[in-house]
Amino acid sequence: MINETLKEADQKMDKAVGVTREEFAAIRAGRANPSMFSKLTAEYYGTPTPIQQLASFTSQDARTILIAPYDVQAMPAIEKAIRDSDLGVNPSNDGKAIRCVFPELTEERRKDYIKVARSKAEEGRVSVRNIRRNAKQDLERLEKDGEVGKDDVTGAEKRLDGLTKKHTDEIDEMLKNKEAELLEV
Numbered sequence: 001m002i003n004e005t006l007k008e009a010d011q012k013m014d015k016a017v018g019v020t021r022e023e024f025a026a027i028r029a030g031r032a033n034p035s036m037f038s039k040l041t042a043e044y045y046g047t048p049t050p051i052q053q054l055a056s057f058t059s060q061d062a063r064t065i066l067i068a069p070y071d072v073q074a075m076p077a078i079e080k081a082i083r084d085s086d087l088g089v090n091p092s093n094d095g096k097a098i099r100c101v102f103p104e105l106t107e108e109r110r111k112d113y114i115k116v117a118r119s120k121a122e123e124g125r126v127s128v129r130n131i132r133r134n135a136k137q138d139l140e141r142l143e144k145d146g147e148v149g150k151d152d153v154t155g156a157e158k159r160l161d162g163l164t165k166k167h168t169d170e171i172d173e174m175l176k177n178k179e180a181e182l183l184e185v
Contacts, residue, residue, distance in 0.1 A: 009132065022038065023124075042078045054071065055098075063101055067082075069098070089101065125172075132164040
């Protein structure tokens with residue numbers, strides 16, 4: 001029972017770290033890349049649909065992304081989704097494709113992105129700690145129900161703390177790398 005609880009907590013913490021990694025990928029550092037659009041959805045025939053399922057993305061240069069919708073009918077919805085997002089870009093439409101030119105990263109904009117990265121990292125750490133808290137409650141419940149002894153639970157809590165530290169350290173390392181990437185000119 002204890003090993004199952006710890007294994008489940010480890011898997012959930014891995015997922016939380018993965019979500020944080022995806023959030024970091026959506027933050028622009030130097031080059032514009034298609035993963036920045038991964039969280040955006042557009043209304044497509046009345047259904048919110050990820051725009052990466054509605055179009056192909058091509059990086060023309062360091063600051064330009066060309067978006068070619070598979071269905072021309074979806075173009076206004078994709079444009080609106082990009083305009084309403086927090087990417088800070090104004091899409092232009094030539095009738096066949098949407099061109100997004102990202103502005104140069106100023107020092108102020110880089111600092112804003114660092115703040116965003118720090119908040120995403122904190123969300124990831126909070127998520128890991130919430131998983132830890134739930135697993136700890138499960139362990140305490142096992143002890144209370146008399147299924148396992150106090151010594152077993154104490155040892156399991158130490159292993160759980162080790163898992164928590166491993167995952168929060170991983171998030172901290174990703175944050176450090178992202179900050180260095182953002183400050184690089």
